[in-house]
Structure formats: C-alpha cells, structure tokens
Amino acid sequence: MQQATWDGPDDPKNPYNWSSTKKVSIGIVIGLGSLVTLLTASVTAAALGDISRDLGLDAATAQISFSVYFLGLAFGPFPIAAISETNGRRNIWIISSLWFILWNALCPVGYSKDLMLAGRFCKRDSQNSLAS
Helix, strand or coil, X not given: CCCCCCCCCCCCCCHHHCCHHHHHHHHHHHHHHHHHHHHHHHHHHHCHHHHHHHHCCCHHHHHHHHHXXXXXXXXXXXXXXXXXXXXXXXXXXXXXXXXXXXXXXXXHHCCCHHHHHHHHHHCCCCHHHHHC
C-alpha cells in the first residue's frame, strides 16, 4: 500500500501548503466534473421522448438506453477507483473525463439504437469515485 508522504512541513506538494487559489480552483474543477453526472442524467430524462422519436425507438427501448446509463454509472466506478488508488487519481480522472466526452459526443450524432445503448453504457462518469 502506498502512503502519501511529504519531504517536510513546507513541501509544496502537500495540499496543506497550497495557496487558497489553487485549493479553490481544484475544488471547482472537481465539483463541476461531478455536476456533469447529474446534468447528463437530467438532460437525457427530459429528452427521452425526442430520442425515441429521432431513432425510431419504442418507449421501452428508449427507457433501456436511459437505464443502461445508470448501470454504467453504478458499476464503472468500482474498477476505476481501484485503478486510481494504485496509479494516482489525476491521470485517471483526466482519462475518465475524456472517455466520457468521447461517448457523450457520439450519442447525439449516431442515429443508431445500438450506438445509443453502447454510448450510454460507456459514458459512465467515474469522477465521483475519484473525488472521494
């Protein structure tokens, strides 16, 4: 198990020694990253009727695409949190955010129910598990 150690009480890598601006900036970035999870779920729920109409899906299939997003959201953080504990949270958070953006960008441009289901599952947001 790795532990965070500092070179002394004045080590600039120690979060207690960061400037208030840096602490607030990091807090805002992490907070906005976590807010994306809520916004994505809310926007998708509101647009579910339009999604089903645009893709020619019945209501049940449209609901499955929405539910699959929550499955990815529920199960995605477990392996990602374990990886972030061993490899560091910053890089994993950045990679997870890019992965989220990639699948989020593919969902509206792909007029296919298969792409929508895959996009919803792969688009899980692991940032909540990394922030804790």
